[in-house]
Amino acid sequence: MDYTQKTATKTTFEFPDGVRIRGRIEDGYEKILSKEALQFVADLQRTFGDRVSYNMACRKEQQARYNKGELPGFDPSTKAIREGDWICSATPKVVADRRVEITGPVERKMIINALNSGAKVFMSDFEDCLCPTWDNIVRGHINLKDAVEGTITYEDKARNRTYKLNDKIAVLFVRPRGWHLPEAHIEIDGQPATGCLVDFGLYFYHNHATFRLKNGGSGPFFYLPKMEHSREAALWNAIFEHAQDALGVPRGSIKATVLIETLPAVFQMHEILYELREHSIGLNCGRWDYIFSYIKTFQAHSNRLVPDRVQVGMTQHFMKSYSELLIQTCHKRGVHAMGGMAAQIPIKDDPQANEAASALVQADKLREVKAGHDGTWAAHPGLISVIADVFDKNMKQPNQINLKREDVKVSEEDLLEVPKGVRTLEGLRLNTRVGIQYLAAWLTGMGSVPLYNLMEDAATVEISRVQNWQWIHYEAILDGEVVPMKVTCELASRILDEEMARIQREVGMEHFKSGRYEEAQRMFGRQCTAQSLDDFLTLDVYKSILQFHSNPVTSSDM
Structure with missing residues (x-):
C-alpha cells in the first residue's frame, strides 16, 4: 500500500491504559500505532518525563543568568573530564566512512532518493526539516519502517514512474525532535507526550531488530539535536540504556552523533561525549542553529548585535574557533567530527549561477576537509558527487580521526567574539x-x-x-x-x-x-x-x- 494518500479508517485499535490518541487514525496507521509500541513509548515517557522537564527548567534558569550579564564558559567542576585520557567506544565499521551525508525529511520519495543518492549516510529528520503534523509524523514512521525492511516504493503517477531502493544505499540515521517540542496528538496519563520520546520510541521499537540484522549487529543510529548541557546527554544515555534493556538489545548497540548547534554546548563538548561514551560516534557542526543560539543566548546584551546573517560564515573567528575545537575534541576522543550543511540546490535554468554556487560549495568543503573534518552534510542529491570529489581527493582513508589538531588553542573569548560585518x-x-x-x-x-x-x-x-x-x-x-x-x-x-x-x-x-x-x-x-x-x-x-x-x-x- 502507498501511504502517501489518506484512506478511510478500517482497523480497530487497542491502546494501552493511560494512552490517548487525539489525532485522526487512518487505515495503515496500525503498522506503527500498535498497542505494544505505544506501551513502549508510554514507558519512556513515565520513566523520563520528569527529567525532561527538569532539563528544560535548567535551560530557563541558565538563560536568566545570561540575561543578567553572565557569559557562557567552560565549567571548572568538569575540568578533569576535559583533561582526561578517556576515549569513546569503537565506531562500527558500517559507519567508519561518513565523508558525505545527506539530510532531509521523512517523506517517502525523499527517503528513497536520499538512500539512493550515493551519500554514505542519510539523516532522516523529524526535526528542523519536518513540519510535525500528525500525518507527517505517523506516515514518516511508516516510511522509515518500510525503508529499513527494504520494501519502500513510491508511485509518481504524474511522471508514470516508480521509485524504489537500489542495491547499494546509504546508512540510515534518524533525528528525533528536540526536547522542547511536544507531541500533542498523543497524551500519556493526561499530558502531551514529549516529541523526541515518541520519535525515538516508535522508530527503535519497530526497527531495531531488522536494522541490526542488516548492519552487522550495529545500530540503530541517531542524530541528537539542540542540546545545551551534558546533563541532557546523560539523559539520552539513560534512555538508550533503558530502551536496549527493555527490548533485549546489547548495551552500546545504539550509536548517536550529537549536533553542537547551541552556544552553551560548545563549552560542554568533552562532557557530552563523556556522558554518551558507550553510544557516541561523533559531533556535528550545526552551524545555522549555532548562529541562532548565539543571538538568543545574548538577547539581553546590546553590545553583541550580529551583522547580516549572510555574512556570518565559517570564516568568522567565533565560527572558525567552534569548528576547530569540535575537530580537536572529537579526534581526541576517537570519534567523527562532522562538518556543516551545504544548503545549495541545483540551479537548472542558469548554468553560470549554478557553476558559481557549486564553486562556493567546493570551497567550503575544501576548508572543512583541510581543517580535519571527517565528513560533511548536503541538502540535495545533486551535490553529493561534488562534495564527495573534494573529500576523495583530500581524505584517502575512511576518516582522519588520527589528525589530532593539537595545534588548536581556543579560549572562551575566541568562542564568544562578536562577528564582524554590516547590518543592512x-x-x-x-x-x-x-x-x-x-x-x-x-x-x-x-x-x-x-x-x-x-x-x-x-x-x-x-x-x-x-x-x-x-x-x-x-x-x-x-x-x-x-x-x-x-x-x-x-x-x-x-x-x-x-x-x-x-x-x-x-x-x-x-x-x-x-x-x-x-x-x-x-x-x-x-x-x-x-x-x-x-x-x-x-x-x-x-x-x-x-x-x-x-x-x-x-x-x-x-
Whole structure:
C-alpha cells in the first residue's frame, strides 16, 4: 500500500491504559500505532518525563543568568573530564566512512532518493526539516519502517514512474525532535507526550531488530539535536540504556552523533561525549542553529548585535574557533567530527549561477576537509558527487580521526567574539521575506522549502526572526544608508508589507491566495516585535497545525 494518500479508517485499535490518541487514525496507521509500541513509548515517557522537564527548567534558569550579564564558559567542576585520557567506544565499521551525508525529511520519495543518492549516510529528520503534523509524523514512521525492511516504493503517477531502493544505499540515521517540542496528538496519563520520546520510541521499537540484522549487529543510529548541557546527554544515555534493556538489545548497540548547534554546548563538548561514551560516534557542526543560539543566548546584551546573517560564515573567528575545537575534541576522543550543511540546490535554468554556487560549495568543503573534518552534510542529491570529489581527493582513508589538531588553542573569548560585518536594509528585507515564505510553507505541512536556490529548514526562519528581533529591540543603526536609519517597529512593519507585496509578485496571485501567507506574516511580525524573545518559533506556531480528532480512542473505549 502507498501511504502517501489518506484512506478511510478500517482497523480497530487497542491502546494501552493511560494512552490517548487525539489525532485522526487512518487505515495503515496500525503498522506503527500498535498497542505494544505505544506501551513502549508510554514507558519512556513515565520513566523520563520528569527529567525532561527538569532539563528544560535548567535551560530557563541558565538563560536568566545570561540575561543578567553572565557569559557562557567552560565549567571548572568538569575540568578533569576535559583533561582526561578517556576515549569513546569503537565506531562500527558500517559507519567508519561518513565523508558525505545527506539530510532531509521523512517523506517517502525523499527517503528513497536520499538512500539512493550515493551519500554514505542519510539523516532522516523529524526535526528542523519536518513540519510535525500528525500525518507527517505517523506516515514518516511508516516510511522509515518500510525503508529499513527494504520494501519502500513510491508511485509518481504524474511522471508514470516508480521509485524504489537500489542495491547499494546509504546508512540510515534518524533525528528525533528536540526536547522542547511536544507531541500533542498523543497524551500519556493526561499530558502531551514529549516529541523526541515518541520519535525515538516508535522508530527503535519497530526497527531495531531488522536494522541490526542488516548492519552487522550495529545500530540503530541517531542524530541528537539542540542540546545545551551534558546533563541532557546523560539523559539520552539513560534512555538508550533503558530502551536496549527493555527490548533485549546489547548495551552500546545504539550509536548517536550529537549536533553542537547551541552556544552553551560548545563549552560542554568533552562532557557530552563523556556522558554518551558507550553510544557516541561523533559531533556535528550545526552551524545555522549555532548562529541562532548565539543571538538568543545574548538577547539581553546590546553590545553583541550580529551583522547580516549572510555574512556570518565559517570564516568568522567565533565560527572558525567552534569548528576547530569540535575537530580537536572529537579526534581526541576517537570519534567523527562532522562538518556543516551545504544548503545549495541545483540551479537548472542558469548554468553560470549554478557553476558559481557549486564553486562556493567546493570551497567550503575544501576548508572543512583541510581543517580535519571527517565528513560533511548536503541538502540535495545533486551535490553529493561534488562534495564527495573534494573529500576523495583530500581524505584517502575512511576518516582522519588520527589528525589530532593539537595545534588548536581556543579560549572562551575566541568562542564568544562578536562577528564582524554590516547590518543592512537588504539584510532586514531578506530575513523578512524568507521568514514569511518559510512559515507559510510550514503552516501547510512543509518543513523543507526551496527558497532562492537554497534548501531552507526551521533553522533559517529561527535565525531570521531572532536577528530581526535583536535589531528592532536595540534599534540597530543600518549601514549604507544616506540618512542614518534605525530599525524600529514602524520600519519593520513597513518592510513586512513591502516584502509581502514582493512575495505576491514572485509566487503569483493564484498560489498566494491558496497559501497561508497572511497568517505567516502576522506570526513572523509578532515574533519579531515581541517585548521578550520566545525560545523557539516552532513552539508558538505548533498549535496552528494541530488537528485533534473529535472522537479520540482510549483503552477504556475498547
